[in-house]
Structures are given as C-alpha cells and as structure tokens.
Amino acid sequence: MFGTLIFVLFTISTWASAPSGPWDAFNYAPKSTVVWPTAVYHVEGAVDGANSLVENRGAATLAGSGAWLALDFGVEVGGLISMNFLNPSSTVSIALSFTESPLFISPLTSDDSSYPASNMSYDGVLNVPSPLPSGFWTQPSFALRGGFRYLTIVSNSNEPLTISNVSCAILFMPHVDNLGNYAGYFYAEDPVFHDADFLTKLWYSGAYTVQTNTVPLDTGREVPFVTSPGWENNATLGVAGPIIVDGAKRDRAVWPGDMGIAVPTQFVSTNDLLPTKNALSTMFAAIDPITGALPESGPPLSQTGSDTYHAWTLIGTHNYYLYSGDMMWLQTVWTNYTKAVQFLENKVDSSGLMNVTGLRDWARLGGGGHNSEGNALLYKVLTNSVDLATYMNASDLVSAWARNASSLKQVFNQAFWDPNQEMYRDNTSTTLCPQDANSMSVIFNLTTSPGQADAISAGLQRNWNDLGPVAPELPDTISPFISGLELQAHFQSGNDDRAMDLLHREWGYMLYTNLSVQSTLLEGFTANGSLYYRGYRGYNYDASYTSHSHGWSSGPTSALTYYVLGLTVTSPQGKTWSVAPHLSGLNAAEGGFTTPLGWYGVKWRDEGNVFMLDVNVPTGTSGVVRLPYAEGKVEINGFSAGSIGDVINLNGGHKTTITLYR
Numbered sequence: 001m002f003g004t005l006i007f008v009l010f011t012i013s014t015w016a017s018a019p020s021g022p023w024d025a026f027n028y029a030p031k032s033t034v035v036w037p038t039a040v041y042h043v044e045g046a047v048d049g050a051n052s053l054v055e056n057r058g059a060a061t062l063a064g065s066g067a068w069l070a071l072d073f074g075v076e077v078g079g080l081i082s083m084n085f086l087n088p089s090s091t092v093s094i095a096l097s098f099t100e101s102p103l104f105i106s107p108l109t110s111d112d113s114s115y116p117a118s119n120m121s122y123d124g125v126l127n128v129p130s131p132l133p134s135g136f137w138t139q140p141s142f143a144l145r146g147g148f149r150y151l152t153i154v155s156n157s158n159e160p161l162t163i164s165n166v167s168c169a170i171l172f173m174p175h176v177d178n179l180g181n182y183a184g185y186f187y188a189e190d191p192v193f194h195d196a197d198f199l200t201k202l203w204y205s206g207a208y209t210v211q212t213n214t215v216p217l218d219t220g221r222e223v224p225f226v227t228s229p230g231w232e233n234n235a236t237l238g239v240a241g242p243i244i245v246d247g248a249k250r251d252r253a254v255w256p257g258d259m260g261i262a263v264p265t266q267f268v269s270t271n272d273l274l275p276t277k278n279a280l281s282t283m284f285a286a287i288d289p290i291t292g293a294l295p296e297s298g299p300p301l302s303q304t305g306s307d308t309y310h311a312w313t314l315i316g317t318h319n320y321y322l323y324s325g326d327m328m329w330l331q332t333v334w335t336n337y338t339k340a341v342q343f344l345e346n347k348v349d350s351s352g353l354m355n356v357t358g359l360r361d362w363a364r365l366g367g368g369g370h371n372s373e374g375n376a377l378l379y380k381v382l383t384n385s386v387d388l389a390t391y392m393n394a395s396d397l398v399s400a401w402a403r404n405a406s407s408l409k410q411v412f413n414q415a416f417w418d419p420n421q422e423m424y425r426d427n428t429s430t431t432l433c434p435q436d437a438n439s440m441s442v443i444f445n446l447t448t449s450p451g452q453a454d455a456i457s458a459g460l461q462r463n464w465n466d467l468g469p470v471a472p473e474l475p476d477t478i479s480p481f482i483s484g485l486e487l488q489a490h491f492q493s494g495n496d497d498r499a500m501d502l503l504h505r506e507w508g509y510m511l512y513t514n515l516s517v518q519s520t521l522l523e524g525f526t527a528n529g530s531l532y533y534r535g536y537r538g539y540n541y542d543a544s545y546t547s548h549s550h551g552w553s554s555g556p557t558s559a560l561t562y563y564v565l566g567l568t569v570t571s572p573q574g575k576t577w578s579v580a581p582h583l584s585g586l587n588a589a590e591g592g593f594t595t596p597l598g599w600y601g602v603k604w605r606d607e608g609n610v611f612m613l614d615v616n617v618p619t620g621t622s623g624v625v626r627l628p629y630a631e632g633k634v635e636i637n638g639f640s641a642g643s644i645g646d647v648i649n650l651n652g653g654h655k656t657t658i659t660l661y662r
C-alpha cells in the first residue's frame with residue numbers, strides 16, 4: 001500500500017515539471033515568494049549602509065530630509081513591500097515610490113498606473129506617515145504595486161531612520177508555491193545574434209511575463225480611477241481567481257485580445273490554465289442577455305462595444321478547450337458561446353461581410369464597416385466553431401458554420417485583396433494595408449495559395465525599421481501584440497529567416513534596452529524606440545504609463561515551441577499532435593510541454609547532411625511528423641525506413657529517434 005502511494009505521488013510530481021537542464025539558468029521566476037533587493041541603483045543625500053539592504057545583509061540609515069535610495073530587485077516583481085523600522089522617533093516619516101523602467105526612478109513620484117497624465121506624476125508616492133510602527137511593517141494591500149523593478153525609499157524628516165529587511169512578498173501566481181517549476185521548456189543557441197542565449201531567454205521572458213499577469217481576484221485597478229495622487233489595486237476582477245489580466249502594473253483587468261497571445265504562452269510554459277478558465281467565465285457571465293454581445297474587458301473596467309475583442313473571447317474559448325480538454329466547462333458556456341457567435345453573424349450584411357460597428361480595438365485607427373481585420377477574426381471564429389461544434393456533436397451548427405466560413409473566405413478575398421500591392425486592404429475604400437489583418441489572414445488560413453501567403457510576408461516586411469514593424473494602422477507605433485501575429489505569419493508562410501530577423505530586431509530591442517525592465521516584455525513603443533507608446537492615442541503622452549510586462553507581447557514563446565520545435569497539439573490535450581520543425585538557421589533546438597496526458601518533447605539537430613529528431617510523446621496519442629527536408633534516407637530508431645518522404649505517422653508511448661541522411 002505504502003509503496004503504491006509513493007509511486008502515485010512521484011508520478012504526479014514528474015508530470016508537473018519539465019526536465020531540468022542548462023535552460024533552467026534562464027528562468028526569470030523568483031526562487032521564493034519573498035524576494036530582497038539584488039542591488040542598490042542610486043543613493044542621494046545622507047544615507048548610510050545602503051548596500052546592507054541588498055539580500056538583507058543588515059540595516060541602513062537615512063539621515064536628513066530628502067535623503068533617498070533606489071533599490072533594484074533585479075527583475076520585474078510585484079507584491080507587497082515589508083521592512084523593519086528600528087526604534088523610529090515619533091515624528092519620523094518616509095515615502096515609497098515604484099517604477100518598472102529606471103527612467104522613472106524619482107523621490108517624488110512612481111511611474112503611472114492609475115491614469116495617464118502628461119506630467120507623468122499622476123500616481124505620486126506611498127506615504128508612510130508618522131508615527132511609524134516600531135518593528136515589522138507591511139505595505140497596505142490596497143496600495144499593491146503589481147509590477148515594478150525599482151523601489152525608492154525617501155526620508156521626509158530630519159531625524160535619522162534606520163531600516164532593515166526590505167523585502168517584497170510576490171503576489172502574482174498566488175496558487176503556486178514554486179514559481180519556477182515550469183511544465184515546459186525551450187533551449188536553442190542563436191548562431192548570429194550578439195547573445196547566443198537570446199532565444200532561450202526570450203522564451204522564458206514571455207513565460208515570466210504571463211506569470212506576472214496571473215493575479216489574485218481582488219487585486220484589480222480601482223475604477224473609477226482614484227484622484228491624483230495615488231493608486232488602488234483592490235478591485236474585484238471577475239467571477240473567480242486566480243485570473244489572467246493584461247499587464248502586471250496595469251491595466252490589471254481581463255482583456256480577451258491580449259489572451260490571444262498570452263494563453264498559448266501559458267500553455268507551453270506553465271500549463272496553468274485555471275486563470276484562463278476564470279477569465280473566460282467572467283466574460284461569458286457578462287454577456288448581454290438580449291443581443292449576445294460580450295464585453296470588451298473584464299470588471300471593473302467592463303468596457304463594451306468591441307466586435308474584435310468579442311471575437312477574441314470566442315477564439316480564447318477554442319484555445320482553452322484545445323489545451324485543457326475541459327468538456328464540462330465547454331458545456332457550461334455553450335449556450336452563451338453560440339449566442340455570441342450569432343451576434344457577429346447578425347452583423348454580416350448582403351455583401352457577405354461583417355459590418356464592424358463595435359469599434360473599440362487594440363488602439364488601431366479606423367476599423368469600422370467592411371473591415372478586413374474584423375472579418376478575418378470572424379473567419380477564425382467560424383472555423384474554430386466548426387471544430388467545437390464537432391466535439392459538442394452539434395451537427396447542424398457544424399454544417400451551417402462551415403458553409404458560412406467558406407463563403408466568407410471567398411468574399412474576403414474578392415473584397416480586400418489588392419493585386420497591385422499583393423496584400424489585403426483595410427477596407428473597401430482604402431489602399432492602406434494593415435499589419436493586423438495581413439498577419440491574421442496568413443495564420444487564420446484566409447489565403448488561397450502558398451504564393452499569396454508568401455507575398456503577404458514580403459509585404460509586411462516593407463513596414464519594418466531597425467526596431468520592428470511600424471503599423472500602418474497606428475502610425476509611429478511598434479506593437480509587439482500585432483507583431484506576435486506577424487511573427488507567426490512569417491513562420492507559417494515558410495519565411496523562417498524573416499521571422500528570426502523580426503525576433504532579433506523587435507524583441508532583441510525590448511529585452512536588452514536599458515529603458516525597459518530587461519526581464520518582462522513591453523506593451524509597446526514608438527517607431528524610434530521611445531516609451532511614448534500610444535501617446536497620441538489615449539495615453540496622453542505619458543511614457544511612464546506604458547506597461548513593461550504585457551502578456552500580449554509574449555508571442556515568441558509559443559512561436560518558438562510551435563514552429564522552431566514544430567510541436568503543436570491538434571486535438572484536445574494533445575490526443576493528436578504534430579511535429580514539423582522549422583530550422584530557421586539554427587543548428588539545434590529542444591523543448592516541450594506537458595498536458596494532462598503527459599510529457600511532449602522534441603529535440604532536433606541539423607548537421608547539413610544528417611538531420612536527427614527525437615520525439616517523445618505519451619502513450620495513447622498519435623501524430624504526424626513532417627521532416628524539414630523532402631528527400632533522403634530515413635532511419636527510425638536505427639532501422640531503415642527507406643525513402644519514405646517527409647511525412648511520418650507515429651504513435652506515442654516511447655521515444656522515437658528519426659534520422660534523415662541527405
């Protein structure tokens with residue numbers, strides 16, 4: 001009995017973890033849920049022993065009004081600050097300020113999270129007024145900062161104050177003890193970039209970004225926004241927690257568009273899908289019972305009037321079901337899901353296209369009427385819905401949605417394809433070819449030939465500068481959200497070198513620039529690399545408002561797994577799967593992920609005349625392997641399989657080694 005019990009526990013714990021290896025060194029997740037500063041970034045005025053606060057080595061004294069020090073936690077963190085006050089006099093007081101970027105370290109204000117203001121001083125500081133308690137003190141939970149790297153401590157009085165044990169209790173991923181215990185991994189050396197570990201770092205950066213966006217239910221940004229100065233992060237975010245939000249510092253609300261990128265990241269890294277289920281349930285619970293419209297964002301923002309974000313909730317439903325196989329949940333939301341599909345279908349007019357009237361979106365301009373992005377999303381909703389209806393045995397819906405999807409694809413190509421530019425137009429009365437719809441058309445399979453997809457990939461590159469694509473539909477802006485879709489479009493159309501080039505430019509900039517937190521991923525930036533993202537489009541020229549940890553920017557994490565490893569699931573939980581490596585100029589890559597069915601691992605090495613591939617997938621699963629070369633002699637586990645071409649059917653249950661001699 002006892003032996004059996006131990007065996008069972010052992011089995012469960014190995015399921016939760018990816019194999020360990022050199023890639024673990026690149027995991028950004030803190031080793032414990034309490035962290036201490038790793039460095040002193042700056043000291044001003046009379047501060048004694050600041051370095052003692054690093055890793056909690058001892059005490060420091062601030063003597064004199066205006067003395068301050070800025071501590072560095074090394075990476076993006078989020079949570080509540082604690083410290084010890086050693087025998088404070090009754091009149092001494094201090095203030096704390098927080099920032100993600102080192103640009104906004106200041107004794108007078110934090111970076112902004114409540115509201116964007118051009119003075120970049122909306123949030124202000126957290127005052128800890130006198131009398132300070134003697135001994136251990138913890139920041140009040142309403143004043144949580146969800147994302148920061150630098151903490152500034154300012155003395156506001158002339159008497160000296162001695163402090164010690166300055167720490168941050170991490171508040172994201174509250175349901176997980178070991179934040180670094182991932183269910184997946186990725187490892188590859190980059191032969192051309194200045195940092196050979198770039199791709200591995202980037203994979204982990206995306207994963208950690210989404211972890212910092214996974215938060216307790218009652219830690220949303222307060223709406224209406226608090227009056228300046230100040231911030232409050234104690235609003236309720238949905239029907240259950242933990243829950244996935246758009247960003248660590250802000251908005252701290254559910255945003256279904258963001259989830260279109262963040263959830264695949266979550267699946268391949270932590271496989272922690274509960275926060276996604278809670279976010280989707282929150283959106284369906286808030287459906288308009290009359291029209292079937294879904295909100296654009298979760299509570300307390302609860303914005304409405306976005307046809308595209310409505311579509312993203314439906315796309316998120318398919319993602320969640322595909323990754324989790326959670327049929328019980330799908331059945332719970334099915335009535336509302338079908339109603340929400342019909343809401344979009346009701347906007348299709350006699351032209352056969354949807355007339356987009358809910359104009360809110362990812363910040364892009366235009367977007368109304370017979371718009372290509374909206375219709376591309378509708379097409380994806382319909383093809384996904386065919387898949388879901390098949391699992392639900394809803395055969396009438398399978399055929400109706402399939403019919404409508406196929407006619408939409410035809411009309412889409414007639415209405416939007418511009419043969420001169422060889423790209424899709426934004427709508428029927430413009431020549432502007434947007435980054436979003438063109439990227440989506442390739443990955444959602446709206447293109448009708450490989451040549452068309454190839455032309456779009458080339459066309460998208462015409463928007464690039466040194467730092468990435470400047471979106472025609474949002475001038476002066478580089479959007480890592482939409483670029484995450486573009487990245488997939490280059491891989492999907494077979495333009496792997498272009499995909500790598502994009503990774504190097506855009507994510508290479510974000511991960512290494514000293515304007516950023518250099519650990520998690522920026523929400524966006526301007527064409528010249530500044531933080532004035534959306535300055536003219538809702539963010540009031542407040543560069544400090546931009547989030548440095550936004551899950552929607554983590555597209556490379558799933559793209560490296562899905563394309564470079566080539567490993568994807570093709571039915572719920574990976575009962576069927578596909579392996580199709582994209583070599584992308586690399587010599588080798590390895591990694592994998594875990595589903596409730598077990599571990600899925602891929603490891604490949606390309607030596608020019610020999611290509612070797614290990615596939616390790618669970619018993620009871622089956623899939624298709626597509627080799628990157630069409631010709632050669634193939635051996636499977638050392639036995640000749642002859643010249644079987646580049647497609648091999650495999651069953652899971654044992655490690656299979658495929659060797660191709662060219």
Ligand SMILES: *[C@@H]1O[C@H](CO)[C@@H](O)[C@H](O)[C@H]1NC(C)=O
Binds near residue numbers: 102103515
């Ligand atoms: C970033 O690096 C540049 C160039 O080395 C330097 O001038 C600038 O002061 C640095 N900025 C910060 C915030 O560290």
Ligand SMILES: *[C@@H]1O[C@H](CO)[C@@H](O)[C@H](O)[C@H]1NC(C)=O
Binds near residue numbers: 034082136167
């Ligand atoms: C230091 O801070 C940690 C984390 O907040 C706390 O658990 C610990 O009790 C503190 N130690 C002392 C000596 O106050």
Ligand SMILES: *[C@@H]1O[C@H](CO)[C@@H](O)[C@H](O)[C@H]1NC(C)=O
Binds near residue numbers: 117121
């Ligand atoms: C900054 O601007 C906001 C919004 O206009 C205002 O409420 C706030 O008082 C200003 N802060 C400072 C320090 O001027």
Ligand SMILES: *[C@@H]1O[C@H](CO)[C@@H](O)[C@H](O)[C@H]1NC(C)=O
Binds near residue numbers: 142234235
């Ligand atoms: C958040 O905290 C503030 C300050 O304590 C309080 O006034 C407010 O009512 C709280 N909001 C919620 C939703 O609990």
Ligand SMILES: *[C@@H]1O[C@H](CO)[C@@H](O)[C@H](O)[C@H]1NC(C)=O
Binds near residue numbers: 284288290336
């Ligand atoms: C479905 O929509 C209704 C409103 O029409 C709502 O009351 C209900 O909670 C929703 N069900 C789910 C499971 O979201």
Ligand SMILES: *[C@@H]1O[C@H](CO)[C@@H](O)[C@H](O)[C@H]1NC(C)=O
Binds near residue numbers: 367368369426427
């Ligand atoms: C059509 O697209 C152009 C370019 O994006 C845009 O300026 C215009 O507003 C769009 N039309 C509508 C009805 O949205």
Ligand SMILES: *[C@@H]1O[C@H](CO)[C@@H](O)[C@H](O)[C@H]1NC(C)=O
Binds near residue numbers: 349355357369370
């Ligand atoms: C879309 O619907 C709006 C609102 O009903 C209407 O004003 C507009 O003309 C329609 N657009 C097209 C292209 O039919």
Ligand SMILES: *[C@@H]1O[C@H](CO)[C@@H](O)[C@H](O)[C@H]1NC(C)=O
Binds near residue numbers: 392
């Ligand atoms: C659909 O039908 C299959 C085959 O009869 C059955 O195994 C499955 O449980 C059904 N699914 C649902 C959601 O009813």
Ligand SMILES: *[C@@H]1O[C@H](CO)[C@@H](O)[C@H](O)[C@H]1NC(C)=O
Binds near residue numbers: 341397400401
């Ligand atoms: C299919 O398209 C037709 C015509 O636009 C529409 O009336 C119908 O509601 C759609 N069917 C479904 C199941 O969405």
Ligand SMILES: *[C@@H]1O[C@H](CO)[C@@H](O)[C@H](O)[C@H]1NC(C)=O
Binds near residue numbers: 409445
């Ligand atoms: C893409 O669409 C075409 C029909 O237009 C279909 O034959 C093909 O199977 C689709 N490809 C995928 C991967 O779904």
Ligand SMILES: *[C@@H]1O[C@H](CO)[C@@H](O)[C@H](O)[C@H]1NC(C)=O
Binds near residue numbers: 476527529535
């Ligand atoms: C970068 O772009 C922003 C936004 O357009 C602008 O405000 C800023 O002046 C530019 N910076 C430089 C150095 O050109």
